[in-house]
Amino acid sequence: MRIGLTVNGERRECDVWGGESLLFALRERLGLPGSKNACEQGECGSCSVLLDGVLVCACLVLAAQADGHEVATVEGLADDGRLHRVQEAFADEGAVQCGFCTPGLVVAAAALLDQTPEPTDDEIREALSGNLCRCTGYQKIFDAVRAAVAT
Ligand code: FES
Ligand code: FES
Numbered sequence: 001m002r003i004g005l006t007v008n009g010e011r012r013e014c015d016v017w018g019g020e021s022l023l024f025a026l027r028e029r030l031g032l033p034g035s036k037n038a039c040e041q042g043e044c045g046s047c048s049v050l051l052d053g054v055l056v057c058a059c060l061v062l063a064a065q066a067d068g069h070e071v072a073t074v075e076g077l078a079d080d081g082r083l084h085r086v087q088e089a090f091a092d093e094g095a096v097q098c099g100f101c102t103p104g105l106v107v108a109a110a111a112l113l114d115q116t117p118e119p120t121d122d123e124i125r126e127a128l129s130g131n132l133c134r135c136t137g138y139q140k141i142f143d144a145v146r147a148a149v150a151t
Pocket of ligand 1: 038041042043044046047048058059060
């Protein structure tokens with residue numbers, strides 16, 4: 001089936017099969033590999049995107065469900081070549097090691113700051129609780145979000 005959706009503000013179309021995930025369509029059909037596929041079971045958050053402004057695991061959403069809707073991926077965060085403040089903070093604070101979790105965490109953190117510009121520590125932890133990282137121990141990620149809040 002053919003679907004049409006808006007991705008990072010751009011109208012896109014592609015052919016998908018009925019059981020195909022939005023994550024697969026983004027990565028393999030639309031050339032947007034920023035959203036990562038680590039578990040494909042909704043456990044790790046590495047595939048986090050916004051669907052009509054709501055944070056979702058793209059591996060759990062059918063591509064067909066995104067037909068006619070708006071999707072925002074990590075590729076859309078930078079503005080005119082300038083990194084999003086969360087991306088800059090992740091780099092500055094050393095919150096990236098292997099980087100596999102990073103796109104999902106950045107999308108989740110950016111979504112949090114959009115909705116809650118001055119989150120409490122607990123709100124940051126809650127917002128990132130669906131995103132697993134096997135490398136950093138989370139402290140530097142937390143520090144990066146805190147730093148992004150301050151910029
Ligand atoms: S790949 Fe989607 S939650 Fe892990
Ligand atoms: S930096 Fe490696 S999984 Fe998070």
